[in-house]
Amino acid sequence: MRxxxxxxxxxxxxxxxxxxxxxxxxxxxxxxxxxxxxxxxANPVLFAVALLAGGLLLSGVEYRAYFExxxxxxxxxxxxxxxxxxxxxxxxxxxxxxxxxxxxSVLLGGVFAAAAGVAMALALGAAPEVTASLAPRSVTTPVxxxxxxxxxxxxxxxxxxxxxxxxxxAALGPAVLDLARVRDWRARxxxxxTAAHGIGTARALSVNATAGAFSGLxxxxxxxxxxxxxxxxxxxxxxx
Amino acid sequence: xxxxxxxxxxxxxxxxxxxxxxxLPVPGPVLGMVLLFATLVLRGREAPAxxxxxxxxxxxxxxxxxxxxxxxxxxxxxxLARDWAPISxxxxxxxxxxxxxxxxxAQALLRRLG
Numbered sequence: 001m002r003x004x005x006x007x008x009x010x011x012x013x014x015x016x017x018x019x020x021x022x023x024x025x026x027x028x029x030x031x032x033x034x035x036x037x038x039x040x041x042a043n044p045v046l047f048a049v050a051l052l053a054g055g056l057l058l059s060g061v062e063y064r065a066y067f068e069x070x071x072x073x074x075x076x077x078x079x080x081x082x083x084x085x086x087x088x089x090x091x092x093x094x095x096x097x098x099x100x101x102x103x104x105s106v107l108l109g110g111v112f113a114a115a116a117g118v119a120m121a122l123a124l125g126a127a128p129e130v131t132a133s134l135a136p137r138s139v140t141t142p143v144x145x146x147x148x149x150x151x152x153x154x155x156x157x158x159x160x161x162x163x164x165x166x167x168x169x170a171a172l173g174p175a176v177l178d179l180a181r182v183r184d185w186r187a188r189x190x191x192x193x194t195a196a197h198g199i200g201t202a203r204a205l206s207v208n209a210t211a212g213a214f215s216g217l218x219x220x221x222x223x224x225x226x227x228x229x230x231x232x233x234x235x236x237x238x239x240x
Numbered sequence: 241x242x243x244x245x246x247x248x249x250x251x252x253x254x255x256x257x258x259x260x261x262x263x264l265p266v267p268g269p270v271l272g273m274v275l276l277f278a279t280l281v282l283r284g285r286e287a288p289a290x291x292x293x294x295x296x297x298x299x300x301x302x303x304x305x306x307x308x309x310x311x312x313x314x315x316x317x318x319x320l321a322r323d324w325a326p327i328s329x330x331x332x333x334x335x336x337x338x339x340x341x342x343x344x345x346a347q348a349l350l351r352r353l354g
Contacts, residue, residue, distance in 0.1 A: 026304045045303045049310035056314055063314050070308030077305045079248040079298060081269035082255070085276035086287050086295035092277075093286075101349040109342030116337050117330035124326035127319060134330045138338060141306045146267025156312025157319070161327060163306070165335045173339045182343035186350055191343035195335050198302065218342075224274065231265030 012061065018069025025051040040171040040203055045141075045163050081142040088220030094213050095186075102190055102217060109194040110222040113138040114230060133157040135234065136226055137165045140197040143223040151234045162197070169196025170203035185210040193218025244294035251276045 011017040029047035036042040056066055067074070095102065114135050121131040132153030136144040141162045148158035173192045182188055185208050192200040193215030201219050205212030255272030258264065264271065280287050287295075313320065320327070 022307055023304075026301075026307060043303075045306055045310060048304075048307045049313065052307065052311045053314045056311065063312055066311065067308060070311070073305060074308040076298065077309075078252045078269045078272075079245065080302055080305055081267075082248045082251045082272040082276055083295035083298045085251075085273045085280060086292055087299065088273075088277055089280040089287055092281065098350060098353075101346065101353040104353075105342055105346035105349050108345060109338060112341050113334065113338035117334040120330045120334055121323075121326040124323075124329060126323045126326035130319060130323045130327065134327065134334075137330065137334065142302070143267065143270055145306075145309060146270060150265055150267060154312075154316060154319075156309050157316055159306045159310040160313050161331055163310070164331045168332055169335045169339055172336060176336050176339050177343050180340040180343055182340075182347050184347045184350055187343050187346035190346040191339045194342045195338040224270070224277075227266050227270040235265060 012065055015069030015072065018066045019072060021052065021055065021066075022048075022070045022073055025055075041167060043163060043167050043199065046160075046167070049160070077142045077145070081146070084140065084143075084220060084223065087216055091213055091217035091220065095217055098186060098214075102186075102214065103221060105187075105190050106194050106218045106221040107225050109191065109218075110138065110225050111229065113195050114226060128152070129154055130157065132234070134161055135230060137161050138169075138195045138197065138222065139226045140219055140223050143227050147227055147230055150231045151238075163199065166196045166199030169200045173200060173203070174207070186214045189214030189216075190218045194222045197222070241290060241294050244288070244291040247276070247291060248272075248294070248298075 025048040026044065028051060029044035032047050033042045033044045052066070056063060114137070117134045117137045118131055121134050126134070129152060132151045133148050135151065135153065136147040136158060139147065139162065141159055144158050144162045145155040148155050169192060173196055177188050177191060182191065189204050189211035192204045192211070197219045201212065201215040204215035251272035252269050254275060255270070256268035259266060259268045259271055
């Protein structure tokens with residue numbers, strides 16, 4: 001029994017176990033996604049988070065102890081955010097001719113997306129940190145988490161709502177665009193990329209190449225615009 | 241690949257330093273992304289192959305990178321239980337409204353501006 005206790009102490013202290021569990025959960029989540037035929041509602045991040053969160057609650061391991069190990073994966077979010085410049089640059093070269101219309105739509109659409117979420121949260125009396133976590137909801141996750149941290153939100157809650165927004169947008173966005181009679185593939189791509197970031201872009205790419213390119217552009221531009229504008233607006237409105 | 245990774249880290253580091261020394265409200269990595277994007281646009285050519293490959297490798301598994309932070313929701317389960325209604329409304333209605341509004345706007349603007 002003492003040996004077992006020693007093993008447990010080792011596992012709890014070193015990053016190895018948490019890191020391995022994170023990768024295993026991710027591989028399991030990808031497998032589950034494939035088994036469900038890559039349905040737009042089947043998101044591997046949600047599966048992996050649910051698996052690990054369930055594991056922590058069942059085993060009684062504290063989140064802080066888990067994160068000590070998993071932070072090595074978390075660290076890569078920074079360089080990955082910088083790397084978003086590369087696909088943005090590719091899209092930029094491909095769609096430069098419609099750049100002005102795209103820029104304006106994404107800017108206004110992005111502000112509207114943030115404002116709509118915040119207004120609904122305020123109307124229903126959400127806690128301030130929940131409202132701040134919802135504001136960057138439509139921006140790609142790594143950027144949204146950075147923004148949430150800046151404006152007093154909870155980055156992990158933001159990660160969850162960003163992913164859920166992406167899943168909703170990817171699954172129901174095309175039907176909403178049909179209802180709104182938006183038929184231009186470029187406009188459809190811009191709408192999905194602005195409101196449903198990478199998850200929506202993946203869906204747009206699988207439907208139409210033009211929509212995919214504009215969606216990727218919109219996702220990148222909205223990440224930039226929201227990261228630059230939201231903290232400023234937030235400070236103005238909350239401070240004033 | 242090491243060269244490309246160094247480029248990414250250098251951009252992030254520069255971004256973090258600028259954000260802290262100028263007290264900007266923007267996250268450091270986002271400023272790093274702006275720096276890299278501006279450099280690529282100014283170069284006027286396609287991104288170097290190595291940088292493209294490294295970016296694709298990192299972004300190909302972007303989802304995995306949110307998992308450790310996402311698991312942090314276990315800390316906020318009481319908050320989630322309290323505020324599930326505004327959260328789900330903002331996620332569902334907020335996202336779908338934003339899609340409809342942005343789509344209509346983009347269609348009108350593309351018609352006028354090309």
